[in-house]
Amino acid sequence: MTEQGVRWTAEQVLALAPDAASRKAGSELGAAGPWSEAGSSDEGTVWGVCKGSGSRPYQTVVDLADTAGPAYKCSCPSRKFPCKHALGLLLLWAGEDGTVPRGQAPEWAEQWIRGRRQRTREKPPATGSDSARTGTADPEAARRRAQRRAERITAGATELEQRLADLLRGGLATAEHAGYDMWEETAARMVDAQAPGLAARVRELGAIPASGPGWPVRLVEECALLHLLDQGWLRRERLPDGLAATVRSRVGLPGSPGGPPVRDRWLVLAQYDTSDSRLTTRRIWLHGADCGRTVLLLSYGAAGRAPELVLPVGLALEAEVSSYPGAGQLRVALGEQFAPAAPTGTRPPGMTTPEALARYVQALRDDPWLDSFPVTLGRVIPTPVGDSWQLADADGATALPLTPSAGARPGLWRLVALSGGVPVTVFGECGHRGFTPLTAWPEGTGEAVPLC
Template sequence: MTQLGVRWTADQVLALAPDAASRKAGSKLGAAGPWSETGSSGEGAVWGLCRGSGAELHRTVVDVAEPSGPAYTCSCPSRKVPCKHVLGLLLMWSGGEGAVPVRAETQAPDWAERWLTVRRGRRREERAAEAPGSAAGSADPEAARRRAERRAERITAGATELEQRLADLLRSGLAAAEQPGYGLWEETAARMVDAQAPGLATRVRELGAIAGSGPGWPVRLLEECALLHLLDQGWLHRERLPESLAATVRTRVGLTRSPDGPPLRDDWLVLAQYDVADPKLTTRRIWLHGVASGRTALVLSYGAAGRAPDLNLPVGLALDAEVSAYPAAGQPRGALGEQFAPPVPTAVRPAGVTTAEAAARYGSALRDDPWLESVPVTLDGVVPTPDGASWQLADADGDTALPLTPSATARPGLWRLLALSGGAPVKVFGECGHRGFTPLTAWPPTPGEPVPLC
């Protein structure tokens, strides 16, 4: 267990905030004024009472030692997770021992002690249930095989129907795709959901967003139709594919598999963390880099619409943990396993490549996964420079560059990157794909903490 002597920085605390308003409100509560009965323990707990607008005191407790990221509770009615009181308490704790004194475990107030006991007891039960051979993880293998066969039959029927619909679209001409509107695509997507192929449903909905989306949309629609047709054919003829590529097809169609790679223990550096939200689900994407192994892994965490996922690993931390790979060619997704200590700040930076090497890496990955949108890449010694109406990252010691994606140029993170660089070469981690490069984290030219750009 890491003791509370290793404290987070203010930037790492504010990275937990669900939005800008929460960061601002939490910063105002990062001083001792509204707080009383604050304390922390060597077991990783921080607590305190915060005075609200009235006479009520909000009870706030944070378990900083939770390996998957801090766990917290607060008696305030806010629906934001974490709330401003949690952020304020952590900001005050990050300032040093003088602001939140270290107390003996027996000096924790009863309301804080009760929550910590329940929380840690629940985590012990979850770990026991997840252990190999546990009763909770056992199942009837024959029943599971029959369910898998029935689902495969439904997906095959759905893929066959989708092939017919794509053929009808091409026969009538792409120009006609704009007239029916989004309803036709949503109906087709619903049919794929009924076929238990959520991956196909997602791609069909993306087709509906392309039609009539601006100049050149027929070309983009044809490209996506070709990729969808390729995925359909991959599923319908999966027995002819190499096992690694067949595993990728199953994943792309929407069949979930458990990680089957041997657990790799390493000090995993948190390279980036950002959320992708839709009306039903919030997906948190966390990129990790193994300091010793050099491996990069994508860990996903999910939350219901409007709620943040449970897993929270601020950029710049490192955790001693095991990560197991999922069975799919070209996709670096992994599952976070046993964690041997809470995340701690680190000065380690990943090794980088040139922009030409980054583009070649993406091209090579497409051989294993033709549907791959991007690959994780760290660029070394690049300078953000204007490129007409857009921006690019150019090698400081070369004559090649990568254009930034349209989404990247619209983010405030672009201006943070420009300010960090000031015209000097910087190290940048991001995702490199056919639309360009999306910067997610950057390191200053001189020693310093990483700056999240997303």
């Protein structure tokens, strides 16, 4: 990054923060006041000494040149990565006001960088699964385990079909009076059947009767999709290979990336986290500059902890990705990276709102259980419509409504301010509930602005 003379923006630095508290604390340390001996090198190292509440200042160093993402070292006792001192140091460096000059790293920083890069060179490359690397794989035992799990899922899907039939036979009013308990018990049965995908969809049914007017229609729609997934699993041998792989993925069977890796310069379009009581899931959307594909990286962390993989919006990395199986599936695994991620002015090509809807409809043919599909809208203007918002094409002929959740996010007002009534380019997820904007670019030239 520093070899190209390009520094990160403040938004890209703050995207590294593990939580909102770290983001706030890091922002407060992004000024020169508490820092001394700050510097940076052409090799992608930033260092500095930060005065804290104790008698000894904290020594902080960041390695930006690692292809796996930034690495941090700080003498403070924080267990968060990056800590507030690392965030503050990077914000200071991103300011480009000469506060962090080029120079020779002090011994304490140089020693850590040298040791870390040596360990990285000596680390053997990962090839295949753990069992394949250790040579303990037993194909016959794996086949028997897979067969036993498939039998459990089949039993669970059969039971779920019966419960859906009982619900429709008894009338939807029973779902309104039963509350969550009925669905939680059914979901637990799907967990016992080792079908977490079915369990997750069953739990979503429990919230629909309390979702407001029109809930019976929404409940029937979701029950129909769940019935379709059940039938897809029970008749998976008759399905085309791609659709059968999609069904296995939707039911909850793990898959492995396969096929030839695709090397490209991948633009980071968006990054956001979702959490439940057990897991934090990070979604990172990438766009290939040459291949034109938009793909999804998933990274996971234990509940309350941010996933390790961090790729701030607006960066680009030259790397290989491998696709997961399934018709229309966009998920990929990140393979070899050939250079550190660096800021770029590249943006994906935009399309009209009718073209975005057509893309979503086309994707539904391959994956009927798809909630949304990634698209980039070109030359759209955020426009209020009653109590909601929409993105209208610049000619005013057509528009896409925003999802209700998008209308309640602070990112909406960031988008409105960025537009100021003139067209912008917006990347987001288009689905049956509307469009969720995730990143925007101003007309002409300008940096990507995260909206989530």
